[in-house]
Amino acid sequence: MIHFEHLDKYYKTKKGRHYVFKDVNISLPTDRNIAILGPNGVGKSTLIRLMGGADMPSRGRIHSQKNISWPLGLQGGLQGSMSARENVRFVARIHGYNNTKAIEQQVEEFAEIGRFFDEPVKNYSSGMRARITFGLTMGFDFDFDVLLIDELGAVGDANFRKKSEKLLLDKYEKTKLIMVNHSIRGLKKYCDAGVLIHEQNLIFFDSLGEAIKKYRDIYVK
Amino acid sequence: MNKNRSSLIIMRDTVHALMMREIKTRFGANRLGYFWALMEPIATVAVLGLIFTLVGRHSLANIPVAVFLFVALLPFKLFTNLLNHLSSAVEANKALMAYRQVSAIDPIVTRVIIELSIYLIVYCIIFSFLAWLGFDVVPDDFLKVLAASALLALMAIGFGLMLCSAMSYWGDAKKMVGIITRPLLFISGIMYSATMIPTTYWYLFDWNPIFHVMELSRDAYFSTYVTPVGSWLYLGICALVSFSLGLTTFYVNRLRFITT
DSSP states (O other): OEEEEEEEEEEEETTEEEEEEEEEEEEEOSSSOEEEEOOTTSSHHHHHHHHHTSSOOSEEEEEESSOEEEEEESSSSSOTTSBHHHHHHHHHHHTTOSOOHHHHHHHHHHHOOGGGGGSBGGGOOHHHHHHHHHHHHHHSOOOOSEEEEESOGGGOOHHHHHHHHHHHHHTTTTOEEEEEOSOHHHHHHHOSEEEEEETTEEEEESSHHHHHHHHHHHHOO | OOSOOOHHHHHHHHHHHHHHHHHHHHHOTTSHHHHHHHHHHHHHHHHHHHHHHHTTOSEETTEEHHHHHHHHHHHHHHHHHHHHHHHTHHHHTGGGGGSTTOOTHHHHHHHHHHHHHHHHHHHHHHHHHHHHTTOOOOOSSHHHHHHHHHHHHHHHHHHHHHHHHHHHHOTTHHHHHHHHHHHHHHHSSSSOOGGGSOGGGGGGTTTOHHHHHHHHHHHHHOTTOOOSSOOHHHHHHHHHHHHHHHHHHHHHTHHHHHHO
16 A cells, blocks of 8 residues: 555745645555546646655655655656666665665667667657656566656557567556556556546545546536 | 655665766766866966966976976865865755655765766876876875865765755845855965965965865875964864754755755
């Protein structure tokens, strides 16, 4: 379970605090694949970042006994001035691996971006970034209980999609997903439960169909 | 991978990972940075030494010009380097804060270790070289030389941490580093010592803790030089106040570094 306790999150804007979440108290199960639903700007990425420890709540806390990944998304996670290889080494080292050779090789093979692997990440296309980010989870067996995925598939080509799909399904038994994806079809493929962001709060639905129905009721006119 | 690492081990791993990354950017991909770390102070001393020689001075306060200058210039470099690199430490590693293992203090710790190591190594190389040239370079009181540098480092770390926090509010704070350090080069007693200034003008210099570092370093290094103004108490207080203020502001702002 991932527990949210009295969680507030706001961003400072010119017109005062903009609340994304207000007093959220909920426990999300970690034995389900959960889709996060909501329109643009409602806080889906923020929620992923909060759970992944890349952002801090303004008040309250999030805690879990489970091993949760960092937010796999297009922003953040990769340092632009470093090459993909250096980024991979860095991530391996902070996770306690001393020998990074094997991991580098695996990510390189998965990503298939050729000599760009040793170029600074800031020169990458978004598709190439996605390949590295995804490859990182592949490269070493982190044994994450939950993978947080923020619209990663959206930028890949057919070949990459097939590969990442296979990767996710391979790990399906052990690793659960919490994902943001604007294509309902993409969500249906992986997820069986849903969380809807509504009125600065989270609503959990046991079945994805129900969540999508409610989402359409509220947001789609 | 070891799943049950203690917080301390995670920090060690993170600092190690950051260090490997930072060394590369600090010294450049082609490793020319190693050369410049050594050449920069040598070139400065060469130019200043040349000027002194041209005006007919071969010793300052009865100390050979080169040794006189290096004893003060190297700590000054340590001060400016710490200030420069600490103030931008968090900014330069922002993207890596996305990993929960990396907290704001880690790049600071990493850069402090790197700068102190560079300082010690450059110090040793330059003074070995001077010894080989025939200068008498054995410090009179080695521990006091070290203590002066340590207090200077503490003070610089404090200022660096404060600047780092300031930069999270106001990006141009970085420009302050240049504005502060440039005049410091002239008023910190690098090219002169207190004994070369008329007593009536000491008050213009003795408020500056870095001036005290230079005075105390020379006092400790040369048995022939006795500083008339250098005060361990004043320097110690400045270092402690700066260090604790720096740590406090950094701690108060630690979440800002991650969220913004």
